[in-house]
Amino acid sequence: MLPAKMISDANPQPIRIKFRKVGMLRYISHLDLQRTFAKVLVRSGIPAWYTQGFNPHAKMVFALPLSVGTQSECEYLDIRLREHMTVGEIKYRLNQVLTDELSVIDVYEPQEKFQDIGFARYEIEIFSPNADEELAEKTKELFTMKPIMMTKHTKSGEKEIDISPLIASLEVGYNKEKNVLAISALLSATPENYLSPEMLITKMKDSFGILSDIMSEHYTVFRTEVYMGDGKTVFR
Amino acid sequence: MNNGYRERLDNILRAVQKPGRYCGGEYGQVLKNKDEVKARFAFCFPDTYEIGMSNLGIRILYGALNRENDIWCERAYAPWTDMEEMMIKYDVPLTAQESGDPLSVFDIIGFTLQYEMCYTNVLNMIKLSGLPLRSCDRSDEMPIIIGGGPCSYNPEPIADFFDCFSIGEGEDALIEFTKLYIEMKENGTYNRRDFLHRAAREVGGIYVPSFYDVTYNDDGTVKAYTPIFDDIPKRITKRIMKDMDKAYFPDKVVMPYIETVQDRIMLEVYRGCIRGCRFCQAGIIYRPVREKSPEVLCKQAKCLYENTGYDEISLSSLSISDYTEIEKLTTSLLEWTDKKKVSLSLPSLRVDSFTKELMDKIATVRSSSLTFAPEAGTQRLRDVINKNVFEDDLMRAVNVAFDAGKTQVKLYFMNGLPTETSEDLEGIAKLATRVVDEYYHNPNHKKGKSPQVTISVACFVPKPFTAFQWEPQDTVDMLNEKLDYLGSCVTDRKVRYTHHEPHTSHIEAVLARGDRRLGRALELACEEGFHFDAWDEHFNYEKWLSVIDAAGLDPAFYANRRREYDEVLPWDIIDCGVTKEFLIREHKNALAEKTTPSCREKCSGCGANKLGGERSCCPQK
Numbered sequence: 062m063l064p065a066k067m068i069s070d071a072n073p074q075p076i077r078i079k080f081r082k083v084g085m086l087r088y089i090s091h092l093d094l095q096r097t098f099a100k101v102l103v104r105s106g107i108p109a110w111y112t113q114g115f116n117p118h119a120k121m122v123f124a125l126p127l128s129v130g131t132q133s134e135c136e137y138l139d140i141r142l143r144e145h146m147t148v149g150e151i152k153y154r155l156n157q158v159l160t161d162e163l164s165v166i167d168v169y170e171p172q173e174k175f176q177d178i179g180f181a182r183y184e185i186e187i188f189s190p191n192a193d194e195e196l197a198e199k200t201k202e203l204f205t206m207k208p209i210m211m212t213k214h215t216k217s218g219e220k221e222i223d224i225s226p227l228i229a230s231l232e233v234g235y236n237k238e239k240n241v242l243a244i245s246a247l248l249s250a251t252p253e254n255y256l257s258p259e260m261l262i263t264k265m266k267d268s269f270g271i272l273s274d275i276m277s278e279h280y281t282v283f284r285t286e287v288y289m290g291d292g293k294t295v296f297r
Numbered sequence: 298m299n300n301g302y303r304e305r306l307d308n309i310l311r312a313v314q315k316p317g318r319y320c321g322g323e324y325g326q327v328l329k330n331k332d333e334v335k336a337r338f339a340f341c342f343p344d345t346y347e348i349g350m351s352n353l354g355i356r357i358l359y360g361a362l363n364r365e366n367d368i369w370c371e372r373a374y375a376p377w378t379d380m381e382e383m384m385i386k387y388d389v390p391l392t393a394q395e396s397g398d399p400l401s402v403f404d405i406i407g408f409t410l411q412y413e414m415c416y417t418n419v420l421n422m423i424k425l426s427g428l429p430l431r432s433c434d435r436s437d438e439m440p441i442i443i444g445g446g447p448c449s450y451n452p453e454p455i456a457d458f459f460d461c462f463s464i465g466e467g468e469d470a471l472i473e474f475t476k477l478y479i480e481m482k483e484n485g486t487y488n489r490r491d492f493l494h495r496a497a498r499e500v501g502g503i504y505v506p507s508f509y510d511v512t513y514n515d516d517g518t519v520k521a522y523t524p525i526f527d528d529i530p531k532r533i534t535k536r537i538m539k540d541m542d543k544a545y546f547p548d549k550v551v552m553p554y555i556e557t558v559q560d561r562i563m564l565e566v567y568r569g570c571i572r573g574c575r576f577c578q579a580g581i582i583y584r585p586v587r588e589k590s591p592e593v594l595c596k597q598a599k600c601l602y603e604n605t606g607y608d609e610i611s612l613s614s615l616s617i618s619d620y621t622e623i624e625k626l627t628t629s630l631l632e633w634t635d636k637k638k639v640s641l642s643l644p645s646l647r648v649d650s651f652t653k654e655l656m657d658k659i660a661t662v663r664s665s666s667l668t669f670a671p672e673a674g675t676q677r678l679r680d681v682i683n684k685n686v687f688e689d690d691l692m693r694a695v696n697v698a699f700d701a702g703k704t705q706v707k708l709y710f711m712n713g714l715p716t717e718t719s720e721d722l723e724g725i726a727k728l729a730t731r732v733v734d735e736y737y738h739n740p741n742h743k744k745g746k747s748p749q750v751t752i753s754v755a756c757f758v759p760k761p762f763t764a765f766q767w768e769p770q771d772t773v774d775m776l777n778e779k780l781d782y783l784g785s786c787v788t789d790r791k792v793r794y795t796h797h798e799p800h801t802s803h804i805e806a807v808l809a810r811g812d813r814r815l816g817r818a819l820e821l822a823c824e825e826g827f828h829f830d831a832w833d834e835h836f837n838y839e840k841w842l843s844v845i846d847a848a849g850l851d852p853a854f855y856a857n858r859r860r861e862y863d864e865v866l867p868w869d870i871i872d873c874g875v876t877k878e879f880l881i882r883e884h885k886n887a888l889a890e891k892t893t894p895s896c897r898e899k900c901s902g903c904g905a906n907k908l909g910g911e912r913s914c915c916p917q918k
Contacts, residue, residue, distance in 0.1 A: 094554075130311065279311065
């Protein structure tokens, strides 16, 4: 951290906020989340640094945008301070003006850059009457074969890609008691090669015809950890 | 955890557009332990979440009710059509935003009635709650349903579906009403009828339609309203908050995650309006004018800023520039808002008060467009409607805008106003062309950019408690003909012409001045699945005509008939403070093309001062 008296508008202190977005708030889009945090920073009274342009606003950079429907225990937001405030105070103030479903886990000085993020871990649970040991096996096979071709919708149109290199590891289990297929996946999360866990769901829908009825079957996706390029070191 | 509908609701959210409308969990929502409160109140807004969350009245009443420890007020909105389809398909009832509990378990359900075209949503929300539509079919165990808001000044078309209406300002009335409910529940004397009887007698401003028998003349007009008890008021006088500085104003807002219509601080500066435009219902029913002091307003604004984080404050009132201390208020707000990068906006500006000094202070300057409402195209017609705005005022105002580099001006007008002639319609087009000319004559206009003047024309709908309440509305054919004629007068390519759909305005006119018999038509509409009739894509004129016809009624009787001064009007049961004598005087003045000065220039004796009020401009009685 910079010495308190050195922090100023001209020399702002970078600060990283790790937060969770869970429960019903999984339905809030990234854009709405950004708008929300702009107001949260004001409410908290944290001396956030403002951009100096024509339309001044608090400088905020989010790490990996979360798709609607996915919950997370590891979201990252970088801001800057124009005056000193302790990380403990920042965390306390933010949580005073947030809710349980959107709350701050940790506040610290950034150790790594967002662009050095390599992977993210997801826990996916599929609740389906079709879930069984056999489906677990078939799922495992589906995601270990090479190549795994999928259509990706990008700004420049549709594109056929092989997602198999983007799956670093994937385990599948079947929980008989809960009738749940549990998938734990470590997926590429670099800026150039970000694999959304929703792609895995889509692949399973297409291959097995599951999750077609919204009432009898559903799934949850949880982002649980973000790693550096080695897939082991936790991002900080 | 399998708790039935709640899990089904959760599953549905995956499959609807904009799940953020339904997921709740907003910062600022009030959560209480339902076992520790004595009355649960569901405040319903019969339109989408985005519109409902923007309503200032709900923000106020939600806070006021929740200040009471024994009351828990929650919110509910009309589900959009995709959500409704899912709810019906999977048998999920309408639930409240905070607890997720179905509305049917609440003690009291309140609806705010902001516009007539939301009536089908009201009925649909009752239906989606699994409750019988008609109050007479609901049992003692079911929630009490109460209505309020501007449409409750003539609640007759929806009277059969409500147990009662709260007439006027609800801050005190709703709390007294709910406290009475709690008292009777606690001492074991509660049943629906006795409760409503005591409420009608003891809580001011409560209108219980079932306690008033209506008889009709052979020609279909109302003969009389007869109370069935001797101890309830013969007319229901509206409630007002006498001292706006002391009235409750929320210090926080439930913060939506998704973008809403009014996603900003709304600071209510004063109630009422000094103007008395003769078509305007709000200008009459919210009388008398009662201002807040700038000191109180500044405190409320600062507090709201700190508790919400919004970067915009809208100074909200009927005609904000008429606030006596607007200069002092904006100056003292700007002392801190500028530093905090908070902008001010003024939603309603009269052309005669639009000055450079004012414009420099407000945010609308950032956008390239400004809106004014001359309402009519000639001075003669503006005198008829008592708009008290002159062409020169408009030209001065647009020049202020052009000086500041604006290129777009939007002008609101009405067509179908009483006494309107083709000359008045031509006047609209001429006025717009003159604004275009002013642009080019203005030496400071933005070089190399051409102006755009938009004229937006709404069809006049005569409303209860206005000087025009006796006037027939033009038929749909007449309105269409006039709109076409106006279109043919607009020849300037810098002028863009848009207008409202006369069909909707016609149905709005039927409901606005309707009587109790229209309840049957609305019931049929609900059975046929009408909803979101304020939205063009869901409004079906032919189907409306068919349900009104099936109820044995003629829409022209309500919309297009001239009423006599001595006719008993369905809304005569309500006393809004302003006397019928005043409205008759105003109607005669209108026909004589005579204007009436604003309340501040001279009291015209409307009668509203009998209700009292601090910081008003009325002579005290």
